[in-house]
Amino acid sequence: MDMTVTLTTRELSELTPDERAAFFDRDAGVADARAGARDILDRVRNEGDVALRELAREHDDVEVGTINVTDTAERAYDDIDEAVRTSLETAAANIRAFHQEQIPDDWRHTYDEDHRELGRRFRPLDRVGVYAPGGTAAYPSSVLMGVIPAIVAGVEHVALATPPGDPVHPVTRAAAHIAGADRIYAVGGAQAVGALTYGTESIDAVQKIVGPGNRWVTAAKAEVRGDVDIDFLAGPSEVLVIADETATPQYVAADLLAQAEHDPNASVVAVTDDQKTGEAIVKAIETQVNARERSDVIIEALEQAASGVIVTRSMSEAIVFAEEYAAEHLSIQAADDEAILDRIKNAGSVFLGSHTPVAAGDYASGTNHVLPTSGGARQHGGLSVDTFLRSTTVQRIDEIGLNRLDKTIQTLATAEGLEAHAESIQVRTGPADVKAESESTNERGGDADTDDNEPKDTTDHGVTTTESSE
Ligand SMILES: NC(=O)c1ccc[n+]([C@@H]2O[C@H](COP(=O)([O-])OP(=O)(O)OC[C@H]3O[C@@H](n4cnc5c(N)ncnc54)[C@H](O)[C@@H]3O)[C@@H](O)[C@H]2O)c1
Ligand SMILES: N[C@H](CO)Cc1c[nH]c[nH+]1
Numbered sequence: 001m002d003m004t005v006t007l008t009t010r011e012l013s014e015l016t017p018d019e020r021a022a023f024f025d026r027d028a029g030v031a032d033a034r035a036g037a038r039d040i041l042d043r044v045r046n047e048g049d050v051a052l053r054e055l056a057r058e059h060d061d062v063e064v065g066t067i068n069v070t071d072t073a074e075r076a077y078d079d080i081d082e083a084v085r086t087s088l089e090t091a092a093a094n095i096r097a098f099h100q101e102q103i104p105d106d107w108r109h110t111y112d113e114d115h116r117e118l119g120r121r122f123r124p125l126d127r128v129g130v131y132a133p134g135g136t137a138a139y140p141s142s143v144l145m146g147v148i149p150a151i152v153a154g155v156e157h158v159a160l161a162t163p164p165g166d167p168v169h170p171v172t173r174a175a176a177h178i179a180g181a182d183r184i185y186a187v188g189g190a191q192a193v194g195a196l197t198y199g200t201e202s203i204d205a206v207q208k209i210v211g212p213g214n215r216w217v218t219a220a221k222a223e224v225r226g227d228v229d230i231d232f233l234a235g236p237s238e239v240l241v242i243a244d245e246t247a248t249p250q251y252v253a254a255d256l257l258a259q260a261e262h263d264p265n266a267s268v269v270a271v272t273d274d275q276k277t278g279e280a281i282v283k284a285i286e287t288q289v290n291a292r293e294r295s296d297v298i299i300e301a302l303e304q305a306a307s308g309v310i311v312t313r314s315m316s317e318a319i320v321f322a323e324e325y326a327a328e329h330l331s332i333q334a335a336d337d338e339a340i341l342d343r344i345k346n347a348g349s350v351f352l353g354s355h356t357p358v359a360a361g362d363y364a365s366g367t368n369h370v371l372p373t374s375g376g377a378r379q380h381g382g383l384s385v386d387t388f389l390r391s392t393t394v395q396r397i398d399e400i401g402l403n404r405l406d407k408t409i410q411t412l413a414t415a416e417g418l419e420a421h422a423e424s425i426q427v428r429t430g431p432a433d434v435k436a437e438s439e440s441t442n443e444r445g446g447d448a449d450t451d452d453n454e455p456k457d458t459t460d461h462g463v464t465t466t467e468s469s470e
């Protein structure tokens with residue numbers, strides 16, 4: 001039976017403050033899932049595998065046998081449909097190529113005529129956990145998006161957790177084999193986040209958990225933040241399309257319905273400066289929605305307070321709305337797309353033009369689809385190679401370089417009342433009456449001359465121009 005969707009365009013200028021807040025402060029039901037997620041995390045922490053099996057029974061309706069299903073991945077790869085295998089491999093190659101360009105080089109630069117050398121080096125984390133969803137749909141694409149950047153970064157142990165299914169979906173296991181995960185655990189939801197954080201008999205704890213999920217997975221990631229590192233909150237999907245009168249309403253509608261089918265808590269918005277385009281988008285949604293297999297989920301998502309077709313008085317107003325919304329996916333289907341992009345800072349991933357559907361990035365163009373939701377794009381980008389690296393600074397200073405910084409360091413250490421810091425310099429540079437001098441400098445409010453039998457700080461207190469070695 002066809003379901004109806006009650007949708008009309010809404011004028012931005014006529015939204016009440018509460019209606020505006022529903023768009024900008026959206027949380028997709030995550031706050032309400034926090035207490036339930038906390039209970040699940042406690043059970044996993046206290047009871048390990050026993051809790052994982054009980055929770056699979058309660059929330060996935062599955063009797064889990066072996067939790068670690070790693071040794072079934074290669075067989076799944078061999079057995080899946082050939083076209084699916086080829087498509088996974090094409091997508092994996094594109095994702096790998098895009099992420100390989102993100103590997104940063106270690107660097108050293110010299111300063112102070114080569115007397116001070118500073119640098120930065122990048123090393124991968126040792127053990128990470130990737131969550132790939134698998135509740136109401138299978139997500140082998142999320143396996144590729146989470147595992148491949150970790151492998152490209154050089155992470156040695158990459159564990160994958162995904163709902164048990166009955167068994168774990170074979171395409172998901174095949175994707176794990178292609179991407180290079182070295183462990184696959186049949187555990188989903190908040191319990192997967194708990195197991196990767198605290199460890200159980202079957203699951204080793206990791207240093208960092210990444211990946212998307214529904215509101216329980218997202219709530220659990222928010223809860224464990226103090227105990228393990230996470231990427232960011234990548235909850236129920238979102239898209240915001242900026243459309244002008246040149247947009248094709250059927251394309252805009254199709255992009256909204258695609259993201260809406262992920263989750264009843266998904267948020268999908270079109271914002272346009274053209275009333276007629278807005279009305280045509282609403283009509284296209286109504287026409288398309290009942291033809292979609294997951295129309296029930298789509299309709300619930302369309303009815304979220306953070307979803308809708310919004311008409312603005314100008315393109316500037318539409319851009320300001322999009323900035324404040326900070327969507328996971330921002331699609332710009334307008335004549336001046338690059339000019340609009342220039343005015344956007346807050347978006348997880350941007351799709352320019354009518355022939356760049358969000359689904360291209362979801363699967364196969366090569367960019368990452370694990371992206372911040374609920375306004376997280378105001379602070380974060382999406383998953384990348386950087387997510388799996390730690391950076392360390394390195395320095396070497398020679399005797400002349402230290403003498404040049406001597407006065408600056410000792411003066412600042414003295415100003416902070418940290419005498420041992422000053423002494424750790426002076427023990428190397430020899431007594432220079434720096435304290436007495438700096439005190440008299442402070443009193444006079446000017447620079448004191450230094451006793452220059454060694455090259456002291458003659459160069460603006462050690463702040464000199466860079467001589468890059470690159
Ligand atoms: N932001 C992103 O980057 C991104 C990317 C891909 C997918 N997603 C999102 O991932 C989600 C996938 O959702 P899904 O549900 O299909 O899979 P999922 O794996 O995220 O969630 C399934 C798990 O939820 C748990 N669960 C279900 N009902 C529960 C309840 N009442 N209480 C406690 N736990 C419960 C179960 O343990 C189950 O294993 C969607 O919201 C989709 O939009 C987001
Ligand atoms: N749109 C999702 C990110 O919000 C990613 C995805 C996976 N499969 C299909 N789509």
Ligand SMILES: [Zn+2]
Pocket residue numbers: 237258259262359362
């Ligand atoms: Zn999608």
